[in-house]
Amino acid sequence: MVRVRRASGGREEGLLKRAEALRRSVDPLLPERTRDCPPEPFERLHDQLEEVRELRDDSGRLDRASRWGEPLPRAYAGFLRFYLESELPPLLPARVGGQEVSYAPLARTDPEYQIAVQHYDDPRRLLLAYLALARKGFYFYALPNRLLCTGRDPSPPGEFLRKQDEDLPYRFERGSEPGLFLCAHLAHREPVPWVGVAWPSAGRTFRICSRCAKEDAQLLGAVASGFAQPRAEEAFETSAELNVDCRGGPECIHHQLPPISRGLRRAYVSGRRSDRELIQEYIREIEPVVERGAERLFVASGVCYGSNERAFLDGLHPSPVERSALEKVLPQVQGLFQLPEATASQALERLWRTHAEEIVRAIETDPEEAERLVREARAAPGRVSELLRRAAQRGEERETLNALPRYETLSPEAMFADAVARSFRVGGALAAERKVEQTLPRDGKVRGLAYGLLLGLGRSAPHAWQFSETERQFGESLANPAKALLEVPAAEYDSALATLLAAAGVPQRATPLGPG
Numbered sequence: 001m002v003r004v005r006r007a008s009g010g011r012e013e014g015l016l017k018r019a020e021a022l023r024r025s026v027d028p029l030l031p032e033r034t035r036d037c038p039p040e041p042f043e044r045l046h047d048q049l050e051e052v053r054e055l056r057d058d059s060g061r062l063d064r065a066s067r068w069g070e071p072l073p074r075a076y077a078g079f080l081r082f083y084l085e086s087e088l089p090p091l092l093p094a095r096v097g098g099q100e101v102s103y104a105p106l107a108r109t110d111p112e113y114q115i116a117v118q119h120y121d122d123p124r125r126l127l128l129a130y131l132a133l134a135r136k137g138f139y140f141y142a143l144p145n146r147l148l149c150t151g152r153d154p155s156p157p158g159e160f161l162r163k164q165d166e167d168l169p170y171r172f173e174r175g176s177e178p179g180l181f182l183c184a185h186l187a188h189r190e191p192v193p194w195v196g197v198a199w200p201s202a203g204r205t206f207r208i209c210s211r212c213a214k215e216d217a218q219l220l221g222a223v224a225s226g227f228a229q230p231r232a233e234e235a236f237e238t239s240a241e242l243n244v245d246c247r248g249g250p251e252c253i254h255h256q257l258p259p260i261s262r263g264l265r266r267a268y269v270s271g272r273r274s275d276r277e278l279i280q281e282y283i284r285e286i287e288p289v290v291e292r293g294a295e296r297l298f299v300a301s302g303v304c305y306g307s308n309e310r311a312f313l314d315g316l317h318p319s320p321v322e323r324s325a326l327e328k329v330l331p332q333v334q335g336l337f338q339l340p341e342a343t344a345s346q347a348l349e350r351l352w353r354t355h356a357e358e359i360v361r362a363i364e365t366d367p368e369e370a371e372r373l374v375r376e377a378r379a380a381p382g383r384v385s386e387l388l389r390r391a392a393q394r395g396e397e398r399e400t401l402n403a404l405p406r407y408e409t410l411s412p413e414a415m416f417a418d419a420v421a422r423s424f425r426v427g428g429a430l431a432a433e434r435k436v437e438q439t440l441p442r443d444g445k446v447r448g449l450a451y452g453l454l455l456g457l458g459r460s461a462p463h464a465w466q467f468s469e470t471e472r473q474f475g476e477s478l479a480n481p482a483k484a485l486l487e488v489p490a491a492e493y494d495s496a497l498a499t500l501l502a503a504a505g506v507p508q509r510a511t512p513l514g515p516g
Contacts, residue, residue: 012088015104015118019083022076023056028120029076031130031140037151041133048073052080059084066107072129075117078107096125123147124226134228142226154201154229161202164226169217170208179203183212191245191302195278197223198237209243210283213275221271238265240282244299248306253293257286291336298333300342312337318344329355401426403490413506416446417485418497420453424486432486433459440466449482449504451475456483478503 022028026049030042052073055061062084065077082088082104091102094111103115116129123142130140130149139150141160148157165172172181181204185192192209197220199205208219220238229235239259246254260268260282267273273281290297298305298312305312309330318326322344329351339346348359401422410418416439424432436450451467452475454460464472481500488496501507 015079015088016083016086018118018121019079022117022120023053023080023083026050026053026076029072029117029126029129031126031147031149034148034150034153036153037138037149041138042149045070045072049076052077056080057084066109071109071113071132072116074107074109075113075129078109078114079117082106096128101125127226127228131228134232135230137230139230140228156202156227160227161204164223167225168206168219168222169214170206170212170219172206175207177205179205181206183208185209185211186243191243193242193279193283193302194240195219195275195282196237196239196241198239199223199235200237201229201235208275210276210279213279215274215276217275218268218271218273219275220268233269238268240279242283242286244302244304246304246306247311248297248304248308252304252306253290253297254304256293257289261285287336294336296334297336297338299336299338300347301339303342315342316344316347317342322348325359326351328361329358405494411501411507412444413446413449413504414497414501417449417453417482417500420450421485421493421497424457429457429459432457436463445474445504445506447471448474449478449500449506452478452482452500452504453486455479456486474504 030046048070052065059081062077062081066074088104091104093100093102101115103118112128116126119125123146126147127140127142134140137152139154141148141156143159144163173187175182186194186207186209192211194207194209196207206219244254246252264281268278296307300315313326326347420432420435423435440450448471451471454463456479481503485496485500
C-alpha cells in the first residue's frame with residue numbers, strides 16, 4: 001500500500017515559490033553545459049519546456065499537457081497547473097540516493113521527473129530528469145549550486161571531486177599510488193581486511209578497512225552519488241581482500257584466494273549490503289577456502305606465519321610461563337589456527353578446551369595442584385594466562401622455600417626473623433615489610449630485632465615512630481647481620497640466622513632438619 005502524507009503549510013508555500021520561479025523561466029530546469037557538450041538535445045528540450053510555459057495561465061491546457069508528451073515537460077505542466085489551483089494532493093514518498101523524498105503527484109509521469117521539477121533547486125534531484133539521457137552517452141554532475149553536463153567526456157570536474165571528498169562517509173589519506181585513497185589503518189600498512197571501490201574514468205580508488213567500515217554506510221553508493229553516466233553498472237570496480245601479511249611463502253593459500261562472489265558483489269552494488277556487512281560476508285566466504293587449503297597454518301592479527309610454529313610463537317610475545325605452555329601443545333595443532341590479536345593469552349584460551357591438562361602440567365608438576373588449577377580455569381573463562389602466571393609464581397616460591405633449611409622448633413625471636421626472611425625471599429621487600437607489621441609484638445627483644453630487619457630491608461623510616469630510642473639503637477646494631485640473612489645464598493642461610501641471633505643475644509634455634 002502506498003503511504004501518503006499531507007503537506008505542511010511551509011512545504012506547500014515552498015512549492016508555490018518554486019512554481020512561481022518556473023513560470024518566469026525554464027532555465028532552472030536545464031543543466032549548464034561544457035564547451036564540448038552537444039547542444040541539440042538541450043535546445044530541443046528547451047523548446048518543449050517553453051511551449052508548456054506559454055500555457056502557464058491556462059489550467060485546462062496545462063492539465064492536458066501534464067498527461068501527454070515527453071516526461072519532463074509533462075511534470076513541468078503539472079507543476080504550473082498546481083500554481084494556478086494551489087490545491088496540493090497528498091504527498092508520496094520515493095527513495096532517492098538512499099534517502100526518502102516526498103513529492104506531489106501532479107502529472108501522469110514517473111516520480112523521478114516530478115521530483116526533479118518540484119526540487120529543481122537541488123542539483124542532485126534535478127539530476128533525476130536526465131538519467132535517460134545519461135544512458136544514451138551523456139555525463140551529468142551535480143555540483144553544489146548547479147547541474148553540469150560534460151557531454152560524452154567522462155572526466156569529472158575538479159569542483160565535483162572536491163565536493164565528493166567532503167561528502168564521503170570516511171576520511172582518507174593519499175596512498176603510495178596516484179589516485180589511491182586509503183583509511184588511516186591501510187595507509188599505515190596494517191594487515192586488515194578491506195573493501196575497495198575503483199572509479200577508472202576519474203582515476204580514483206578508495207579502500208576502507210574492517211575497523212573503519214560502518215554498518216550504515218556504503219562506499220560505492222557514496223562514490224557513485226551525485227552524477228549520472230552511461231553503463232553506470234560498469235563504471236565502478238568493487239573488490240575486497242583479506243589483506244593478510246603472508247610470510248608463508250609463495251605456495252601459501254593466502255596467495256591463491258578467490259575474489260568476492262558474484263552474488264555478494266550484486267548484493268553490494270544493489271545497495272543491500274553495507275561496507276561492514278560486505279567485509280564480514282567476504283571473510284565468511286573465504287575462511288572455508290583457507291581452512292581446506294592448509295595442513296598447518298598459523299595466523300595472528302593479520303600476519304600469516306605459514307607452518308612456522310616458532311615464528312608464530314615469537315610473534316605472540318609470550319611470557320616465559322606462556323611460552324612453556326604453548327611449546328607443549330602447539331606441535332599438536334593441525335589445520336588453520338587463527339587469532340584476531342597476536343597475544344599468547346588468546347592462543348591459550350583457544351587451546352584450553354582440548355589441551356587444558358597439558359597446558360597446566362607444563363607449569364605445575366604437582367598433580368593435585370594441577371587438577372585444582374584446571375577446575376579453577378574452567379570456572380573462570382578468559383583467565384588462563386593469569387592462572388598460569390600464579391601457578392608459576394607459586395612454583396617458584398615453593399622452589400625458593402624448599403632450598404632453605406627446615407626447623408622443628410624455634411625461639412620466638414628466631415621464628416620472627418625466619419618468617420620475615422622467608423617472606424622477603426618469595427615476595428620481596430614489601431612482602432617482608434608487611435610480615436613485620438602483621439607480627440610485631442608490643443614488647444620484648446623481638447621489637448629491636450624487627451627494627452634491625454627493617455633497616456636491612458631499607459624500610460625503617462616509615463616505622464621509626466613505632467619504636468623507642470632503646471629499640472632503635474638495638475636494631476641499628478643488628479642491621480648488618482639482618483641484611484645478610486635476607487640476601488645470602490640458601491646454603492648459607494642457617495649460618496646467617498645463627499649470626500643474627502647471636503648478635504641479638506637471644507636463645508639459639510634448634511638444629512635444622514635439612515632443606516625444604
